[in-house]
Amino acid sequence: MVLPDGSGPAQAPVVPVLNEAERFKLDGGDDALFYAEPRLVQHLDAAFRGRLTQLYRERIPPCATVLDLMSSWVSHLPEDIHYDRVIGHGLNGRELEANPRLDSHWVQNLNQDQRLPLDTASVDAALIVAGWQYLQQPEAVAAELLRVVRPRGQVIVAFSNRMFFQKAPQIWTDGGDRDHLAYVARVLLAQGWGQPELIAEATRSPGPLGWLGGHGDPFFAVISPRP
Ligand SMILES: C[S@@+](CC[C@H](N)C(=O)[O-])C[C@H]1O[C@@H](n2cnc3c(N)ncnc32)[C@H](O)[C@@H]1O
Numbered sequence: 001m002v003l004p005d006g007s008g009p010a011q012a013p014v015v016p017v018l019n020e021a022e023r024f025k026l027d028g029g030d031d032a033l034f035y036a037e038p039r040l041v042q043h044l045d046a047a048f049r050g051r052l053t054q055l056y057r058e059r060i061p062p063c064a065t066v067l068d069l070m071s072s073w074v075s076h077l078p079e080d081i082h083y084d085r086v087i088g089h090g091l092n093g094r095e096l097e098a099n100p101r102l103d104s105h106w107v108q109n110l111n112q113d114q115r116l117p118l119d120t121a122s123v124d125a126a127l128i129v130a131g132w133q134y135l136q137q138p139e140a141v142a143a144e145l146l147r148v149v150r151p152r153g154q155v156i157v158a159f160s161n162r163m164f165f166q167k168a169p170q171i172w173t174d175g176g177d178r179d180h181l182a183y184v185a186r187v188l189l190a191q192g193w194g195q196p197e198l199i200a201e202a203t204r205s206p207g208p209l210g211w212l213g214g215h216g217d218p219f220f221a222v223i224s225p226r227p
Pocket of ligand 1: 069
């Protein structure tokens with residue numbers, strides 16, 4: 001836990017992967033201002049959300065301590081499964097207060113400060129949904145996640161093919177879906193995470209559109225074990 005005087009566990013060592021140009025984003029304004037108004041909307045469609053919840057059901061053991069980093073008012077966890085504790089983080093306090101899954105939460109701009117106010121080896125599963133694409137210092141965040149996740153725990157980074165373009169760094173805006181998967185995996189591996197598993201799937205729209213072959217938001221995930 002980081003104490004009010006700033007002391008606490010030392011920040012995890014970081015292995016750089018990106019160059020400065022790759023961290024550049026079109027809107028260099030404070031991210032906290034961009035997220036100042038609560039967005040109580042779904043950022044991903046029902047098909048994507050259903051696939052994500054299924055993945056969580058398969059991969060996260062009940063009674064785990066879960067960290068939902070870069071969260072909002074929804075965490076996509078299966079409603080019928082009890083986790084020991086769900087800790088939320090985001091940029092808008094009102095969104096996080098509206099999230100019924102969170103036992104606690106905090107607000108922190110990860111592009112300004114990557115040190116997480118969590119004890120070393122205190123979390124079983126760290127989740128990031130539709131958030132990694134906004135990280136300008138992903139190496140430091142991945143290193144901190146490695147510190148706070150327990151051995152044999154995991155990180156699950158999920159995303160689709162949409163973004164707030166002006167808020168995403170160049171490494172993300174310049175790449176396609178496959179590049180995004182490879183990039184997330186590269187950053188995790190560089191910080192010492194275990195061999196990532198990559199998931200890339202089309203989804204089917206719910207209801208009649210899906211019966212006719214309509215697609216939902218494509219589903220991508222990178223899952224790495226904590227060695
Ligand atoms: C598209 S929303 C996704 C929210 C949620 N994970 C979901 O599945 O709906 C992107 C989220 O990334 C987080 N985020 C964006 N920029 C951030 C920053 N600089 N620092 C911390 N969090 C940030 C915010 O929590 C924001 O709600």
